[in-house]
Amino acid sequence: MSKRFAVILAAGQGTRMKSKLYKVLHPVCGKPMVEHVIDNISKLRFDQTVTVVGHGAELVKSHMEGRSDFVLQEEQLGTAHAVKQAKELLNGQKGTTLVICGDTPLIKAETMEALLALHNEQGAKATILTAYTNDPDGYGRIIRNQEGMVEKIVEHKDANEAERSVKEINTGTYCFDNVALFDALEQVSNDNAQGEFYLPDVIEILKQRNDIVSAYQAPRFEETLGINDRIALAEAERIMTKRINEEHMRNGxxxxxxxxxxxxxxxxxxxxxxxxxxxxxxxxxxxxxxxxxxxxxxxxxxxxxxxxxxxxxxxxxxxxxxxxxxxxxxxxxxxxxxxxxxxxxxxxxxxxxxxxxxxxxxxxxxxxxxxxxxxxxxxxxxxxxxxxxxxxxxxxxxxxxxxxxxxxxxxxxxxxxxxxxxxxxxxxxxxxxxxxxIARAKQVNKENYVKKLSLNN
Missing domain, CATH: 2.160.10.10 (Hexapeptide repeat proteins)
Structure with a gap:
């Protein structure tokens, strides 16, 4: 059976949280969001899990010690650059690699398993976890061909009117053929407005090689929510609370x-x-x-x-x-x-x-x-x-x-x-x-005390 690897991206500081606490350590239902991610990964069969840490590295490690290996992204230069830090541990190994962000605590283990299964069934070099939403503004769109295979990912700002009408979006979670992933990462450029190395560029590189790129649509958009600010954190808390309560009610x-x-x-x-x-x-x-x-x-x-x-x-x-x-x-x-x-x-x-x-x-x-x-x-x-x-x-x-x-x-x-x-x-x-x-003072009653007190005044 093919080996499975997981890479958790947990290096960002999360400036939009406006907090001294590093983003992935903000709790959802009493547990840091990155712990939810590794809990779900632990329910599946992975041969090795690697967490990419950066800001607050030691504190993040303390929450995950014994459950993951760690690599350090000293300078945050984009998602492709982050994954590339795992090269020393994973490069050259044959198998499938799941890449998931540490700020996505709502993605269920069952969804990860379905993503991995489709990836293997279709013999893909990359499989994107997508989601359907009625409000796709700001998200990259998944453009499929007539056979239903992924043709490309178009960022919102670059999409034409027809492409912007597409409601299937890229969630930022992927499966890759491990060898193909690290080979393609070497070709990712930072020739863009932000000067960063973006992981979605790997998809385009694989497409140019005529490799199969597939996509699996998550059952619910809410499952793929990435937490970047306190508003999203509160929404994740609401969703997770509902999920936990319903599970207990189903259990009696x-x-x-x-x-x-x-x-x-x-x-x-x-x-x-x-x-x-x-x-x-x-x-x-x-x-x-x-x-x-x-x-x-x-x-x-x-x-x-x-x-x-x-x-x-x-x-x-x-x-x-x-x-x-x-x-x-x-x-x-x-x-x-x-x-x-x-x-x-x-x-x-x-x-x-x-x-x-x-x-x-x-x-x-x-x-x-x-x-x-x-x-x-x-x-x-x-x-x-x-x-x-x-x-x-x-x-x-x-x-x-x-x-x-x-x-x-x-x-x-x-x-x-x-x-x-x-x-x-x-x-x-x-x-x-x-x-x-019995250990109390003896009671003493002084009769006519109030009358004597009033006469003295």
């Missing part, structure tokens, strides 16, 4: 309002889970089956077990078990581990803590740097006082302990198994198991 997830639900590209959701409006699921998040998420919840880089509800709450970098109730208005901060059947109620914050099975913090509590056992009750206003202004300390609350309302547990401190903490206590020493600890 209920999304009540897809237009107001934002799910990242790598998020996994189990069947029969319901996502309510205003919810954002990001990063490497995994949601189990039969969950209820939202409305207006934000979960990133976290796991959520089956039958768990997260209502109007924020969860980051944490693990939540089965049959857990979170919220409303809870904040689960990084490194929290919430075990099964726990309740974290309204205005409760958990940070870098373990909460054991069946425990409850129903409202208005802070749990930080703590290890909470099973079936512990934390009353309203319970606080683990973990920070002395310089260092963080740990609180341990063992199984079946009961912490009354407005209790301060000043770490480092351990509350023993089955212990009781009286409401309003400030605990500074360990509490043995099976004990009741």
């Amino acid at each position: 997830v209920t999304i009540k309002d897809p237009n107001n639900t934002y799910i990242g590209a790598d998020v996994v959701i189990g069947s029969d889970t319901t996502i309510l409006p205003g919810t954002m699921l990001q990063g490497k998040t995994i949601i189990g089956e039969n969950c209820l998420i939202g409305p207006n919840s934000e979960i990133s880089d976290s796991t959520v077990g089956d039958y768990t509800n997260v209502r109007q709450s924020v969860v980051h970098d944490s693990s939540i078990g089965l049959k857990v109730e979170i919220g409303p208005f809870a904040h689960i901060r990084p490194e929290a581990v919430i075990h099964d059947e726990v309740k974290i109620g309204n205005f409760v914050e958990v940070k870098k803590s373990v909460v054991g099975k069946g425990s409850k913090a129903s409202h208005l509590s802070y749990i930080g740097d703590a290890e909470i056992g099973a079936n512990v009750n934390l009353g309203c206003g319970s606080i683990t006082v973990n920070y002395d202004g310089k260092n963080k300390y740990k609180t341990v609350i063992e199984d079946h302990a009961f912490v009354g309302c407005n209790a301060n547990l000043v770490a480092p401190v351990t509350i023993g198994k089955n212990a009781f903490i009286a409401a309003g206590s400030t605990i500074t020493k360990d509490v043995p198991g099976e004990s009741l600890s």
Whole structure:
């Protein structure tokens, strides 16, 4: 079987983005657009992938390390010049090379595969990915002959009236015979207004040799969208969001309002889970089956077990078990581990803590740097006082302990198994198991105080 190679063009700075962030690193649905490109390439069988980097080379590499080889385009002199930088890795090898831009995150793997298949079926030296659009202004037109083969690509500014009426456009993605590609690249000239070396010129060179040049039309124009500015970035976000949401719904997830639900590209959701409006699921998040998420919840880089509800709450970098109730208005901060059947109620914050099975913090509590056992009750206003202004300390609350309302547990401190903490206590020493600890000032009532105060005034 013929070898396959892929060349990703990712060297441009993207000046129209007006950003310090390099163009191909701008995220679409939570992932840099160039990662979407290589993700789709990785779904197919390629023997080698080469990414052409330039501006922000090291940062781009860091997002793709281990998934691609890299070559540097030190000076950006056009698309043909960019592809030519891969010569040292690919020149002379027999096979088919896909050339794709790193700012086209919406092109599906299935479309790439269809492009490659047509290229091989027709024995072409080059195959162009085209698209049909009702508004082709600014795009190069694909001119076909009576047999349907590509005759030429005409740039918009050079097209006559008849050619401008053509609605099939060049998307900038191609397949080439690898040997023919690098041979033709040597003949590409920069004799043009911009003084750059353009990859479409390779098509004309191959046509002059009477080589077969073919074209495959993408199923939808939107799939071929190249992102050059913030307007196109927002459009790509809209298209990708719709695509992701529809895939989850086909897989058995209920999304009540897809237009107001934002799910990242790598998020996994189990069947029969319901996502309510205003919810954002990001990063490497995994949601189990039969969950209820939202409305207006934000979960990133976290796991959520089956039958768990997260209502109007924020969860980051944490693990939540089965049959857990979170919220409303809870904040689960990084490194929290919430075990099964726990309740974290309204205005409760958990940070870098373990909460054991069946425990409850129903409202208005802070749990930080703590290890909470099973079936512990934390009353309203319970606080683990973990920070002395310089260092963080740990609180341990063992199984079946009961912490009354407005209790301060000043770490480092351990509350023993089955212990009781009286409401309003400030605990500074360990509490043995099976004990009741009361640590509050003695109440003093000064009778007739208000009357005496008024007489003195």
